[in-house]
Amino acid sequence: MGIHRASISDLAAQLNLSVSTVSRALSNNSRISEATKQRVMELARQLHYQPNHLAAALRKGRSNTLGVVIPHIDGQFFALVVKGIETLANQAGFNVMFCQSNEKVEQERKNIEALLNAQVDGILVSISLSTHEFGHLEEVRRRGIPLVFFDRILDRPDTSAVVLDDYQGGYDAVCHLLEQGCKHIAHLGGPQHLNICKNRYQGYVDALGSYNHPLDPALVHFSDLSMQDGRDGMEILLRQAPNLDGVFACNDLALVGAMHTVKRQGLRIPQDIALAGFSNELFDSLTEPMLTSVDQRCEEMGRTAVQMLLEMISAGDQAVAPRHVVLQPTLLIRESSQRHG
Amino acid sequence: MGIHRASISDLAAQLNLSVSTVSRALSNNSRISEATKQRVMELARQLHYQPNHLAAALRKGRSNTLGVVIPHIDGQFFALVVKGIETLANQAGFNVMFCQSNEKVEQERKNIEALLNAQVDGILVSISLSTHEFGHLEEVRRRGIPLVFFDRILDRPDTSAVVLDDYQGGYDAVCHLLEQGCKHIAHLGGPQHLNICKNRYQGYVDALGSYNHPLDPALVHFSDLSMQDGRDGMEILLRQAPNLDGVFACNDLALVGAMHTVKRQGLRIPQDIALAGFSNELFDSLTEPMLTSVDQRCEEMGRTAVQMLLEMISAGDQAVAPRHVVLQPTLLIRESSQRHG
């Protein structure tokens, strides 16, 4: 029997039917008699017939494949988003192709091109740190391939996206610190051209405003938010403002770095300095003290993005209006910020 | 200009050439004159021509796509393996399709079928907890699609795989504990039908043997290795053997659970009980004390698996001999087990 895969025409030949009849029988077309359907199904089973998606995709102009581009998969966030994406896509009968840009816009461009060549039906993108403009995505638009951004987006009026309400997350975290009695709250911020970092920072600023606290530049430090950046940033902040008594970090990796510095200097958490971060990483509950953090609803973000993409795909030509879905974050209060109660 | 994508025949028409000539020009075939190539390339650029992989794949019987099935993507391990896979595959010009079985053999079967239908050129699998036999993979073999297992494998003589030397990792970890002066070392083990758990356990057994320590059943506890399993398991072990002074856990999640129990009972780490785990999770350096663990070379495992798969693919029909690659683990000694020095 060899390696040859049974095709529709093999079935047709053995059953003395035409390929079209077999094709219709397999897709349960109502014009085909029950008897014929039975015969076809039976033989298909016997011969281990498996449809060739490529051929069908070529003919139908639709591959039932989705493309995903993420900056990287380290850390929990993107892994969980991908999990959500894959789960829902699979349920809907779509395969998922997966690429990492490694935070390089050039690689991102190549990823997009590869996905387009593979004839994906839609694309999900979270942009890289080095992506500042839309250029390489024009081709996607030109071809009319549905595109949905998630988490890290390019803020254009004509695009669809699903994001977390990072502003609210930052606002909530900082309000919480203020309510715990913090008077001088510092911020470890990330690259400000990224929507997420900018919005979290803005939440910090506005929370201070709401409580009539001044915004002190000596209390703000920007970096790329690695753990080491957190350690270094915290040292700088403590030098600049020895009286600081709270920290809101743009992510948990930087926060854990800050925690190291705070401990090393013999300060107590949360009594001397209260800490809050962003992302609700797994390790937040494993450190001592456990870290307060804003949960990002990763899987839900992935699922929502797929849902939007599928809607756009099935809408086909009659373009659906671009839409921004904003997920509400949840502040998870843990030991690092809880001073009483 | 609409949504229509330029195809080879569009180029051909505009240049008064045949499709075959254009096709060859695009693939830089030596039978085509430089002049013609230039003309074709130029127009292709102007019209934003992008080849249709689907059509090429259909014709060539080769999709330049690899399929990956993993049990889940939570935690660091599989995420990093996937990173390694995607990186190398992309470099080699392959796209990657990605599926999760969620530890269900039934889902695994569906994943495999979807990948086969999508005509992937090769498949990488790490089996689910509930996979005990080869059945659903027969079809892969029947079709002659190259298959490589990684990490969690089905132990059959006729398959290729890349695994960690889990036995050695377990052996090294337990030897280390013995050298630190532990006399009664417990083991938190995982499902024994999984090669990785079985081998780590065997390493534990043999290390004890090497140091002429008896194997005490009261010191061994099996579970599914969640954090809670670790907590519960540790309580049971401490009841069964109050004199235990060391623990080797089959993964770090269970180990961190064990750590909680140990701390809660007021015992000191590592002085009273020394701890060692497996996987070198990110959080190992963030707990107090930091946890000793065996590093698994995740990305390298992914890259190696892809490399083997690509070799098999390019070998085509003349089947290459099944091969097992075994990566050597590294024991990372941290505070949780270091009693002196």
Place this chain on the structure above:
DNA sequence: TTAGTTTGTGCAAACGTTTGCACAAACTAT
């Protein structure tokens, strides 16, 4: 009877490539 409908099937084109073969034109060697 006639005309019209329903039911089941087949023909053939199309999707966008790749590639074996053929062939004309232009050289090269005798």
Place this chain on the structure above:
DNA sequence: ATAGTTTGTGCAAACGTTTGCACAAACTAA
């Protein structure tokens, strides 16, 4: 001048599906 080779191009089939259209046979309604 003849035969042989090289160079550049085109024809047409093939990959495995899907689908608009046609059509024969068997009903239904008058």
